[in-house]
Amino acid sequence: MNPGGLLAQAAPLDPGRHLILHPGAPQGSHIEWLYWLIFWILAVVYVLMIVAFTRAGARSRADFIQPLPVMKNEEGDRKARWAVGSAVAITVITLFVVLVLSVITGKQVAGLTSKNPVTIQIMGHQWWWEVTYPNPQADQTVITANEIHVPVCTPVVVLTNSSDVIHSFWAPSITGKRDLLPGYSSAFWFQVDQPGTYRGQCAEFCGLQHAHMGFSVIAEPVDQFQAWQQQQLKTAAEPSDDEASRGRAVFLTHACLMCHTIRGTDAGSRAGPDLTHIGSRRMLAAETLPNTRGALAGWILDPQRIKPGAEMPPNSLAPDDLQALITYLMSLQ
Amino acid sequence: MAVSEPIIANEKDLGDSELSRRLAHTWRQPTGIWGWLSNTHHTTIGLRFMVTAFIFLALGGVLAAIMRLQLVRPENSLIGPDLYNQIFTMHGSTMIFLFAVPMMFQGFGVYVVPLMCGARNIAFPRLNTFSYYLYLGGGLVLWGGFLTNTGPDVGWFAYVPLSGPQYSPGHRVDVWSQMITFTEVSALGVAVCLATTILRHRAPGMTLNRMPILLWEKLVLSMMVIFAMPAVMVASGLLLLDRLVGTHFFNPAEGGDVLLYQHLFWFFGHPEVYIIFLPGAAIVSTMVSCFSRRRIFGYTPIVVSVVATGFLGFGVWVHHMFATGLPQLSESFFTAASLMIVIPTAVQFFCWVATIWNGKLQMRLPMLWCFGFFFVFLIGGLSGVMLASVPVDTQVHDTYFIIAHFHYVLIGGALFPMFAGIYFWFPKMVGRMPDETLGKWHFWLFLIGFNATFFTMHFLGLRGMTRRVYTYLPDLHWHWLNVLASIGVVFMTAGLLVFLVNVMRCRRLGRVAGNNPWGDSGLEWGTSSPPPAYNFLHLPTVNGRDALWEALPDQPVVVGMRDDIRETLVTHSLDANPQHKDEDPGPSIWPFLAALAVSATFVGSIFTPWAVPIGAPPVIVTLVGWLWPRGHSPPLPGEKTWEH
Numbered sequence: 001m002n003p004g005g006l007l008a009q010a011a012p013l014d015p016g017r018h019l020i021l022h023p024g025a026p027q028g029s030h031i032e033w034l035y036w037l038i039f040w041i042l043a044v045v046y047v048l049m050i051v052a053f054t055r056a057g058a059r060s061r062a063d064f065i066q067p068l069p070v071m072k073n074e075e076g077d078r079k080a081r082w083a084v085g086s087a088v089a090i091t092v093i094t095l096f097v098v099l100v101l102s103v104i105t106g107k108q109v110a111g112l113t114s115k116n117p118v119t120i121q122i123m124g125h126q127w128w129w130e131v132t133y134p135n136p137q138a139d140q141t142v143i144t145a146n147e148i149h150v151p152v153c154t155p156v157v158v159l160t161n162s163s164d165v166i167h168s169f170w171a172p173s174i175t176g177k178r179d180l181l182p183g184y185s186s187a188f189w190f191q192v193d194q195p196g197t198y199r200g201q202c203a204e205f206c207g208l209q210h211a212h213m214g215f216s217v218i219a220e221p222v223d224q225f226q227a228w229q230q231q232q233l234k235t236a237a238e239p240s241d242d243e244a245s246r247g248r249a250v251f252l253t254h255a256c257l258m259c260h261t262i263r264g265t266d267a268g269s270r271a272g273p274d275l276t277h278i279g280s281r282r283m284l285a286a287e288t289l290p291n292t293r294g295a296l297a298g299w300i301l302d303p304q305r306i307k308p309g310a311e312m313p314p315n316s317l318a319p320d321d322l323q324a325l326i327t328y329l330m331s332l333q
Numbered sequence: 334m335a336v337s338e339p340i341i342a343n344e345k346d347l348g349d350s351e352l353s354r355r356l357a358h359t360w361r362q363p364t365g366i367w368g369w370l371s372n373t374h375h376t377t378i379g380l381r382f383m384v385t386a387f388i389f390l391a392l393g394g395v396l397a398a399i400m401r402l403q404l405v406r407p408e409n410s411l412i413g414p415d416l417y418n419q420i421f422t423m424h425g426s427t428m429i430f431l432f433a434v435p436m437m438f439q440g441f442g443v444y445v446v447p448l449m450c451g452a453r454n455i456a457f458p459r460l461n462t463f464s465y466y467l468y469l470g471g472g473l474v475l476w477g478g479f480l481t482n483t484g485p486d487v488g489w490f491a492y493v494p495l496s497g498p499q500y501s502p503g504h505r506v507d508v509w510s511q512m513i514t515f516t517e518v519s520a521l522g523v524a525v526c527l528a529t530t531i532l533r534h535r536a537p538g539m540t541l542n543r544m545p546i547l548l549w550e551k552l553v554l555s556m557m558v559i560f561a562m563p564a565v566m567v568a569s570g571l572l573l574l575d576r577l578v579g580t581h582f583f584n585p586a587e588g589g590d591v592l593l594y595q596h597l598f599w600f601f602g603h604p605e606v607y608i609i610f611l612p613g614a615a616i617v618s619t620m621v622s623c624f625s626r627r628r629i630f631g632y633t634p635i636v637v638s639v640v641a642t643g644f645l646g647f648g649v650w651v652h653h654m655f656a657t658g659l660p661q662l663s664e665s666f667f668t669a670a671s672l673m674i675v676i677p678t679a680v681q682f683f684c685w686v687a688t689i690w691n692g693k694l695q696m697r698l699p700m701l702w703c704f705g706f707f708f709v710f711l712i713g714g715l716s717g718v719m720l721a722s723v724p725v726d727t728q729v730h731d732t733y734f735i736i737a738h739f740h741y742v743l744i745g746g747a748l749f750p751m752f753a754g755i756y757f758w759f760p761k762m763v764g765r766m767p768d769e770t771l772g773k774w775h776f777w778l779f780l781i782g783f784n785a786t787f788f789t790m791h792f793l794g795l796r797g798m799t800r801r802v803y804t805y806l807p808d809l810h811w812h813w814l815n816v817l818a819s820i821g822v823v824f825m826t827a828g829l830l831v832f833l834v835n836v837m838r839c840r841r842l843g844r845v846a847g848n849n850p851w852g853d854s855g856l857e858w859g860t861s862s863p864p865p866a867y868n869f870l871h872l873p874t875v876n877g878r879d880a881l882w883e884a885l886p887d888q889p890v891v892v893g894m895r896d897d898i899r900e901t902l903v904t905h906s907l908d909a910n911p912q913h914k915d916e917d918p919g920p921s922i923w924p925f926l927a928a929l930a931v932s933a934t935f936v937g938s939i940f941t942p943w944a945v946p947i948g949a950p951p952v953i954v955t956l957v958g959w960l961w962p963r964g965h966s967p968p969l970p971g972e973k974t975w976e977h
Contacts, residue, residue, distance in 0.1 A: 018796070018797040018809060020794075021795055031725060034724055034725055038718065039719070046712065046715055053689070056687075056689040061694045062626070062694060065695070066851075066852040067626050067693050069626045069627055069628065069879065069882045070628070071627070071882065073627065076691035077691065080690065083683070084631060084680070084687055087683045088679065088680055091675070098672060099668060099669055102721070105722075106722075106724050107661070109727075164494070164500065165492075165494050166591060172728065176656070176726075177727055177730060177731070178658055179656050181591055182591060183589075183590065184585075199809075201797070201799055203732070205495070205800070205801040206495060209414065210801060211804050211805065214806075287806075308413050
């Protein structure tokens with residue numbers, strides 16, 4: 001199966017909102033407001049400057065070739081001193097206004113007032129996102145990948161870290177980006193007010209598959225979010241039919257378990273994304289493919305054609321084994 | 334050291350034709366391949382810098398065209414991620430390290446500065462020649478690496494830990510780091526030569542406050558290079574140690590620090606932007622004055638602005654790192670600094686408007702390019718004000734909005750003035766005029782193509798397209814904007830081809846220029862076009878800021894300069910009074926051999942540490958040969974000398 005064909009299947013699926021200028025979150029709206037304000041100030045400045053240059057050129061244009069240079073023009077220079085002096089003063093004031101507005105907006109965006117935020121730990125990997133909802137009780141900790149469910153109208157504190165190189169977490173419709181630096185744990189927060197799917201992408205160059213390192217933030221009402229969380233806490237569902245059982249056996253007897261975890265089975269490696277509830281996800285391979293049987297089959301057989309350089313090796317499976325494996329994985333809701 | 338005393342006088346003791354014959358004989362450059370490699374005259378080396386940098390511009394442009402071709406449709410499979418990453422890294426590194434600085438700082442500086450100072454040659458001509466060959470060596474190594482699949486693939490900034498030994502095995506990043514060292518040493522060498530030329534070889538009468546703005550800017554720039562380049566050499570040096578010797582400066586697993594690298598890199602990287610932009614601004618100042626037919630308005634504010642930019646340029650680097658999550662207080666500080674640096678640039682813009690307003694504007698070809706600069710650079714400068722704001726920057730950082738911004742700044746601020754400068758000094762360099770019609774075609778094609786490509790990228794950035802992606806998914810609706818951006822490349826390429834045709838045609842067939850075809854005031858126009866090997870028949874003196882415009886009908890010249898040895902005049906750094914005479918070291922093969930030995934050692938050290946001990950003796954030998962005391966020519970009988 002070729003990657004072009006696989007990706008064409010992705011086309012009808014809504015990738016989620018991915019725009020700086022139509023955010024669905026309060027921080028993004030603050031920034032958008034500041035953006036437009038500075039934009040209009042600068043647009044006026046630009047027009048004024050262009051008018052000044054054009055007027056200056058038009059009024060002083062001389063048709064005869066190389067007149068003798070003017071060495072003294074005291075009247076003109078006196079006026080010009082006033083004009084340049086006032087223009088510099090206006091520039092300084094304008095810049096000061098931009099500075100104050102920027103700092104105020106910066107405080108609004110960075111400051112967190114709520115005392116009951118949801119905390120998420122996001123770990124960057126080449127080239128996917130490990131998402132953990134930490135809880136003091138280990139069995140209440142949710143671990144998933146690439147899809148970040150959050151409740152609406154609730155602040156979300158993100159603890160950042162990276163397992164390898166620098167990545168940058170950015171969902172344009174929510175708020176500005178934040179680098180995930182190996183060796184530095186830092187925190188920032190965001191909040192989404194409108195339910196929906198918001199796309200994000202790694203913004204710091206991180207190697208071969210930087211282009212295919214997407215994620216999505218799924219904002220949903222609090223009760224739905226809690227239901228999702230409860231579902232994610234469960235261990236993997238037992239196979240309900242023979243094919244799924246066979247699929248689980250395929251998973252546990254092939255290379256899959258070298259890297260992936262399915263809680264409730266013997267597969268417990270943390271090198272790749274946790275697959276305990278893979279069937280419930282929208283997308284595969286860090287927002288690269290829709291989570292369909294065909295796409296999953298293509299991904300398992302030859303990830304290197306879809307994401308050349310990705311850490312997952314190609315797998316050769318008998319067609320029956322592959323179908324069983326996919327049935328099993330899709331059943332992991 | 335015995336030196337003879339120069340005198341300034343009106344009488345000329347020899348007939349001009351006899352004097353020029355003798356000077357031409359004394360200052361002649363050797364011929365043949367050996368002679369070509371030994372040439373140390375600044376006009377030759379300056380032209381070589383410019384031609385070489387232009388070739389790298391063309392190569393970098395080809396890479397850009399390939400990238401635009403790859404991005405013309407989503408999930409394009411023209412080139413894979415591995416090649417794409419090499420190409421965008423090579424594009425950035427080539428344009429910054431092998432084109433922009435060598436062209437704007439070294440090329441124009443080495444060619445124009447000694448002429449503008451009224452000097453016979455650049456100070457330390459052998460160091461200057463050495464710098465050229467080292468730069469050439471660095472460029473050849475980088476491109477040699479790329480063509481043998483060892484091209485760097487971690488971005489022109491090579492952030493750790495991605496560029497560290499764990500995530501970038503092989504020699505790709507080593508080649509990049511060494512190339513940095515090559516080109517920075519080259520820039521440092523030229524900075525020393527230019528600063529010394531400006532401070533010690535100015536024509537008598539050209540006091541500091543009469544120096545043309547271009548010389549002020551080159552002086553500030555040389556100082557910036559001297560302070561900025563060591564930072565990046567430390568960064569790339571520590572990176573090489575991490576990679577080759579197993580140190581852990583940047584390895585977080587062993588307590589190294591990944592942010593330290595970014596601070597070092599951008600402490601160089603932001604001044605670098607001004608090192609590229611200030612030469613452009615200086616060219617514009619020169620041209621605005623010449624083509625408005627009046628002395629520049631606001632000489633002092635402009636000079637103060639250039640100096641202020643030189644200082645402030647070192648205080649804004651953190652705005653490249655707003656997304657790393659620094660404390661808010663320091664972010665606000667760097668926002669304020671980044672906004673403050675707008676002021677000196679604004680002052681220059683206002684002074685240019687005032688100069689044109691009160692002048693008699695001649696819309697000649699170089700001035701057309703200056704108007705292009707005003708309209709284009711201003712967009713980049715203003716979008717830079719947006720980026721100084723932390724909240725806005727965290728949104729558009731590392732998106733195509735940034736690509737649009739800095740291409741407006743760099744192409745607007747360097748390439749447009751560069752074309753203005755090339756057309757302006759073309760008659761001086763080759764003695765013939767460029768074709769204005771072809772030049773206008775070049776201008777409009779380039780302007781249209783440039784805006785089609787890069788204005789579009791603002792919108793791509795606002796739609797969330799991140800930088801350095803080799804492809805994108807179809808459902809993000811970035812497709813048609815990318816098509817438009819790619820179409821612009823066709824126009825820009827056509828413009829560049831017209832430029833090449835213009836240059837190739839007019840260097841043989843153009844109208845003969847004469848000494849001063851534009852009627853400009855700089856001293857470089859006071860000699861023939863192209864200048865002879867001794868630059869000036871009589872070393873000039875200067876009466877005011879606009880040397881040729883303010884020259885008296887019987888302007889005195891420097892006499893007492895010997896014509897049988899390569900004598901240069903050394904003047905006081907402040908008031909440019911003649912102090913003594915020095916002897917130009919003349920052509921030499923040693924700088925070339927030294928550059929060869931140093932290059933071989935640098936390149937070898939990528940592959941084995943033994944290259945250092947093995948490479949050291951040839952380096953020492955060539956340096957000894959270069960610096961071997963040559964003594965001074967004995968004074969003429971009766972010549973007055975000082976001992977000191």
